[in-house]
Amino acid sequence: xxxxxxxxxxxxxxxxxxxxxxxxxxxxxxxxxxxxxxxxxxxxxxxxxxxxxxxxxxxxxxxxxxxxxxxxxxxxxxxxxxxxxxxxxxxxxxxxxxxxxxxxxxxxxxxxxxxx
Amino acid sequence: xxxxxxxxxxxxxxxxxxxxxxxxxxxxxxxxxxxxxxxxxxxxxxxxxxxxxxxxxxxxxxxxxxxxxxxxxxxxxxxxxxxxxxxxxxxxxxxxxxxxxxxxxxxxxxx
Numbered sequence: 001x002x003x004x005x006x007x008x009x010x011x012x013x014x015x016x017x018x019x020x021x022x023x024x025x026x027x028x029x030x031x032x033x034x035x036x037x038x039x040x041x042x043x044x045x046x047x048x049x050x051x052x053x054x055x056x057x058x059x060x061x062x063x064x065x066x067x068x069x070x071x072x073x074x075x076x077x078x079x080x081x082x083x084x085x086x087x088x089x090x091x092x093x094x095x096x097x098x099x100x101x102x103x104x105x106x107x108x109x110x111x112x113x114x115x116x
Numbered sequence: 117x118x119x120x121x122x123x124x125x126x127x128x129x130x131x132x133x134x135x136x137x138x139x140x141x142x143x144x145x146x147x148x149x150x151x152x153x154x155x156x157x158x159x160x161x162x163x164x165x166x167x168x169x170x171x172x173x174x175x176x177x178x179x180x181x182x183x184x185x186x187x188x189x190x191x192x193x194x195x196x197x198x199x200x201x202x203x204x205x206x207x208x209x210x211x212x213x214x215x216x217x218x219x220x221x222x223x224x225x226x227x
Contacts (some may be wrong), residue, residue: 033213042122042205042217043160056213090159094213100167102148103213107159 003027004093004108012114013081021076021111023091031055031094032074033105034066038087048094049074078113086115118143120208122218129196130226137191137221139206146208149182149189150215155202163204164191196225 003026013019025032031050035043045058049068063079078085089112092105119142129135141149147168152160166173166180166189173180179192189208193200203222207215 031213033215035215040220042207042220043215044217045214048213050213058214098167100147100169102167102209104162104165105150105215106162107152109159 004091004106006091006108006111008111009109010112012116014116015081015083017081018077018079019081019113021089022073023108024073025093026106029093029095030072031103032068032072033092033094034074034076035090035092036087037090043090046076081115083115086113088112118216120206120216120218122206122221124221125219126222128224128226131196131198133196135193135196135200135223137204137206139189139218141187141208141216143208143210144187145210148209149180150207151180151191152205152207153202154205160205198225198227201225
């Protein structure tokens with residue numbers, strides 16, 4: 001889990017602006033998931049990317065988008081920021097393992113986004 | 117829809133006592149149940165997990181039990197220490213990438 005990196009660590013934006021958050025997964029992991037964690041709540045699933053394709057999307061508006069690059073790093077983009085987008089954005093690096101084919105996820109340190 | 121309920125929301129125990137956190141999931145297809153510990157301002161860290169083909173798993177002072185029939189799973193921490201103080205999240209996954217997280221339990225271990 002220590003291998004997942006995210007940048008930047010903190011970010012302050014104003015309403016209406018756009019933001020790009022970046023994530024590099026653990027070496028050998030081909031899947032990246034993005035979560036939003038509002039203060040006091042559990043992480044909420046936003047996207048998963050595997051082999052550069054979107055494999056799943058949570059209940060988030062179209063202002064949220066993401067992509068994965070050939071080196072498996074990923075970007076999360078949020079347009080037209082709202083005050084309610086203020087949160088910790090977590091990237092999780094995933095590896096499928098075991099007979100049941102479960103996805104083990106390891107989280108990065110997160111990017112704390114504050115929208116004013 | 118998919119849902120994971122977690123109780124209690126806060127838990128205070130004396131150092132050395134045991135702590136138990138319980139979760140209930142709704143999706144019968146769930147087959148993977150990780151537990152994360154999150155300290156203030158830090159990332160969630162995987163502390164233990166259990167798959168649906170196992171009823172119990174233990175790692176030193178931490179254990180997790182799973183009751184598939186009742187759709188319950190629980191985290192047990194024995195001989196608690198002050199450094200166990202954190203927010204704990206349970207999660208459920210149905211063999212896919214998507215984790216459904218509980219709402220968290222703030223554990224305080226009193227010295």
